[in-house]
Structures are given as C-alpha cells and as structure tokens.
Amino acid sequence: MTKSSCSRTKLYRLTPEGTNCGLSESLVSYLTRLSAAHSVHPITLLKAIAQSTITKDYLLNDIKNGAGRFFQRAKTLNGVGELTLDIINKLSNLTSVDNLERLSLLPWREAIVNKYLFKPSKAWCSQCFSEWKNSKSVLYEPLIWSLKDAVLCPVHMRELTVKCPNPNCTHPISQISATAIIGYCPSCHIFLGSPTKKESKVPLSDWDVWATRTLFNLIALTSSGVHLTVGRNSVKNSFQHLLLLNGGNVTAFAKEINLHRSVVWQYCNGKFLPPLNTILNICFKKEISFIHFLTGNTAHITVTENNSGYFPEYSHKLQQKKISNNIVSIQKKIQMLMNINPPLGLTEVARRLNISSKTIKRHFPNLSEEIKTRFQKYRAIKKQENFARTCNDIKQSVFEITETNAVPYQARVEKYLNRPGILRRPTYNAVWRNAIEELYLDV
Ligand SMILES: [Zn+2]
Ligand SMILES: [Zn+2]
Incomplete structure (x- = not known):
C-alpha cells in the first residue's frame, strides 16, 4: 500500500x-x-x-x-x-x-x-x-x-x-x-x-x-x-405460482413442503419472507432453479414428478436422458473410479461424475453395492488401525514417562500424547491401566 x-x-x-x-x-x-x-x-x-x-x-x-x-x-x-x-x-x-x-x-x-x-x-x-x-x-x-x-x-x-x-x-x-x-x-x-x-x-x-x-x-x-431483477414480490410470486401448480390446496402444499399451512399462507401473501434455508429446501425437493425462485421467474418454475432432486441446472428428465445416452461410458468411468486406492465412497464417486448417487444406485445397482461394501470395509480397517495405533501410543507414553522418573498420571499421559480427554474413554482408560500394571509387575 x-x-x-x-x-x-x-x-x-x-x-x-x-x-x-x-x-x-x-x-x-x-x-x-x-x-x-x-x-x-x-x-x-x-x-x-x-x-x-x-x-x-x-x-x-x-x-x-x-x-x-x-x-x-x-x-x-x-x-x-x-x-x-x-x-x-x-x-x-x-x-x-x-x-x-x-x-x-x-x-x-x-x-x-x-x-x-x-x-x-x-x-x-x-x-x-x-x-x-x-x-x-x-x-x-x-x-x-x-x-x-x-x-x-x-x-x-x-x-x-x-x-x-x-x-x-x-x-x-x-x-x-x-x-x-x-x-x-x-x-x-x-x-x-x-x-x-x-x-x-x-x-x-x-x-x-x-x-x-x-x-x-x-x-x-x-x-x-450480474443484474437480476429482484422485486419486493419476487418470492411471493414464486410461492403463489408453486401453490397453483400444486392444485391451489394450501394444506396439501404445506404438508408436501413440510411447513405449517398458516406459514405457507403468509409466504404466499407476502407477509413475511421465508428464511433462505426454506427456499433452498423447496427448490431441492421440487427440482426448481433456486435463482429462478428467488427472482420470481415463474415461467421457469415447473414441478417434476420425481421429487428426488439434485442438480438445479438440469431438469430431472434432461438428466435421465443424458444418463441413458451414456450408460456404457458412465459404467466404464465408475469402474475406473473403483480402482482408486484408498477406495472412494458412493457420494465421492457420484461427485466426480457430476451425477447423483441415487442415479448410480438406480442405473448400476450391483456396482453401487460393490462400491458401498468396499468403502465400508476400508473404513472398518482404518478404524481398527487407528485404535491399535492409539493403544500403542498410550503404552509407549506410560513407558517413556516412567523412564523420566515421573508418574504416568492420566492428565500427564494425555498431555504427553497431546490428546486431552482421550483416557476418559473406557477402552483407552483400560489400556492405560493395564500398561501401568504391567510396568509395576515387571519392576
Ligand atoms: Zn478448500
Ligand atoms: Zn485455538
């Protein structure tokens, strides 16, 4: 400056x-x-x-x-x-x-x-x-x-x-x-x-x-x-439009989007603006473009039959068409991603392919099961490894602290490991006690 x-x-x-x-x-x-x-x-x-x-x-x-x-x-x-x-x-x-x-x-x-x-x-x-x-x-x-x-x-x-x-x-x-x-x-x-x-x-x-x-x-x-027209009534118009598309029945509409009918009525009348999370949830569930909803661009707000939304950029039907036309190449890509080590979870595979995990499950049920099983096995092994490593660290620290003529109290071991509170967990606490007992018996 x-x-x-x-x-x-x-x-x-x-x-x-x-x-x-x-x-x-x-x-x-x-x-x-x-x-x-x-x-x-x-x-x-x-x-x-x-x-x-x-x-x-x-x-x-x-x-x-x-x-x-x-x-x-x-x-x-x-x-x-x-x-x-x-x-x-x-x-x-x-x-x-x-x-x-x-x-x-x-x-x-x-x-x-x-x-x-x-x-x-x-x-x-x-x-x-x-x-x-x-x-x-x-x-x-x-x-x-x-x-x-x-x-x-x-x-x-x-x-x-x-x-x-x-x-x-x-x-x-x-x-x-x-x-x-x-x-x-x-x-x-x-x-x-x-x-x-x-x-x-x-x-x-x-x-x-x-x-x-x-x-x-x-x-x-x-x-x-980018100049987008956001008027005082944009969100109200989107709510009203959505209500009409749902047959104009406030009670049914409210039930569908998981809100109280009086709240929906107030949003439709423009009495209050909903929190952003409410708008996001509706758009996700109904596969509506969030920006179109926010700007009251009702010409682009349509309701799809399937409510399992994912990408706002594509309508559900368009995404399905895209998948159906590329089924072989997507399968090859999934199989390639399944060779990666450590294995990826289903959500990560879906993210890398820019499709939803639900789509993978629907079109490739066997592959999706295989991905899930491999990932679960990998996580279980990791968990076991972490547990074994921590147990070993606890035993080692008890030994090393004792070597310096200090007493391996709980707080001292936790500080030595730089893991406050770790010995409060019963399994690790037992490992710590056993390590002390073993050391004492050896003496
Ligand atoms: Zn980052
Ligand atoms: Zn800090």
Whole structure:
C-alpha cells in the first residue's frame, strides 16, 4: 500500500479478494484485513466506522456498553440488514472502493432475510488456507463459508472446519471478534490451515453438495454484478405460482413442503419472507432453479414428478436422458473410479461424475453395492488401525514417562500424547491401566 493511495482516501484502498466468482470475500473478512492494514484491531476500526455512521440509539448504546452486544448484532454483517448497508456506505466513502455491497448478500435484500442465514461461529477450509499460504496468496474468508447451509468447501468438496484444530484449544471462533486475524485462531494463535484432506466421518450428502453449489452460484452472480431483477414480490410470486401448480390446496402444499399451512399462507401473501434455508429446501425437493425462485421467474418454475432432486441446472428428465445416452461410458468411468486406492465412497464417486448417487444406485445397482461394501470395509480397517495405533501410543507414553522418573498420571499421559480427554474413554482408560500394571509387575 503506497502512501499516495492513502492520501486520497481516509482508509487504504484495499482491493477485495476473490471477486467475480463464488469465492468472493465476505464483508467481515474485508473489515478484518482492512484493520490489519492499518495496524489496529477490528474492534477499533468497526467502532470508529459504526459511531460515525449509526444514528440508531440502541446500536450506539450497545457500543458504549462495551461492544459485546454490538458484536452480537454484527454477526449478520455479511447479510442484508440496515447495519450492513450503513457500514458499506461509510466504508465505500472512506476507501473509495466500489461495489463493496457485493461482499455481502445486500443485493438480494428484497428476497433474503438474515434469520437463520449464518453459522453461529466461523467455518473455514483448512486446505484453502494452507494452499493460499504456500502460494503466498492473501489469506481471506469467502462469503460462502459464513452461510449456514454451505457446509462444504466448494473447491475441495471437504467439510468446513468449525473448531480450532489445536487439541489444547478446540474453541469455536466468533464470526466477528475484537482481535481477529484471518487464518489464525484468536484464542491460541495457531494457523488454521492444513494441507491434508481428512476422511470425512460421514459421506457427503446430496443435499450438502447441492446446497453448497447453489450458494456458490448465487455468490458468483452477486460478485460479478450480474443484474437480476429482484422485486419486493419476487418470492411471493414464486410461492403463489408453486401453490397453483400444486392444485391451489394450501394444506396439501404445506404438508408436501413440510411447513405449517398458516406459514405457507403468509409466504404466499407476502407477509413475511421465508428464511433462505426454506427456499433452498423447496427448490431441492421440487427440482426448481433456486435463482429462478428467488427472482420470481415463474415461467421457469415447473414441478417434476420425481421429487428426488439434485442438480438445479438440469431438469430431472434432461438428466435421465443424458444418463441413458451414456450408460456404457458412465459404467466404464465408475469402474475406473473403483480402482482408486484408498477406495472412494458412493457420494465421492457420484461427485466426480457430476451425477447423483441415487442415479448410480438406480442405473448400476450391483456396482453401487460393490462400491458401498468396499468403502465400508476400508473404513472398518482404518478404524481398527487407528485404535491399535492409539493403544500403542498410550503404552509407549506410560513407558517413556516412567523412564523420566515421573508418574504416568492420566492428565500427564494425555498431555504427553497431546490428546486431552482421550483416557476418559473406557477402552483407552483400560489400556492405560493395564500398561501401568504391567510396568509395576515387571519392576
Ligand atoms: Zn478448500
Ligand atoms: Zn485455538
């Protein structure tokens, strides 16, 4: 940052990261990096901006009373509220950077509400952080990581991390905090990146993959400034249209989309906007394009007969046609993927082929069974190996601690292994006790 660029504006003209794609930076991340560029804590910058912007009494009171409540409200800063609008207007003035509203979901404020929109604490992809650090790229937090329904990294298709990986810390990290530094835990200060892809505990679900991709597309549109008309009645029109397609029976429609009829009635009348999760769920279930629903583009909202949705880009029939025409080549690809070691789960095979796991099950039932069996066997072996390794580590640590003339107490062994709480599990506790007994008997 040169002095000249600073002299024309009150704050550095910091360029947002990841623009024009679904990995666009979030407003919270931008504020955090901007404060670091000015060598102040995010709280100092945010307070200064907020105090000179906000005229609402309750917000000023929050700030005066230690800012805790203010941070509570600021959790939705990446969203569509007035606080976001105020801060973006002020920031645009101070930095002279255009289009800062694209770091939030503000361009969709007529169709999206803050309610249930964000995760309760930060989530991040440790592989993204690691790769950016290794390539000396700027560390930042994409807007998509903060959204509640995006639980995967859209680049690596791995689950986002939600707790500090340091076994002595393991704290969740607030969406916005007084002393945040991008890519580091504010409690223990360790780097949050990790190059290795951990095996997910549970296979990725179709819903998780679909929701992440859909939100990635939404943010890509927002970030590239593609002008879509979102009117005050867009979502209401979509609801009304969908109700008509379902025969106009509110009770039946409500039952089908798993909502109370009075709630559906209010959405159809435009009294309230539904949380984003509700719209996503309806679109997933009914195979409707999420963007068309959000923009009230009713000409494109049709209901398919089969409700097991997956890709919003294709209608169910189109996807079926695509599969039927390529059945032999898809089978070959599946068989190739089955040769990979360690074996892949069905969801990962489906993800790599860009089709749903349900489709694989339907068209290739034998192969899908084989994939499932191999993957389950592999995971069972892995689990057994991990168990054996941990038992061995416990015995070894008891021995090594005793060698230094110290007593291998439970807490001392856990600290030695860097695995707090591990000996609270009955099986490992028994291994620890046996190791001590054996050692004692040997003496
Ligand atoms: Zn990633
Ligand atoms: Zn930590």
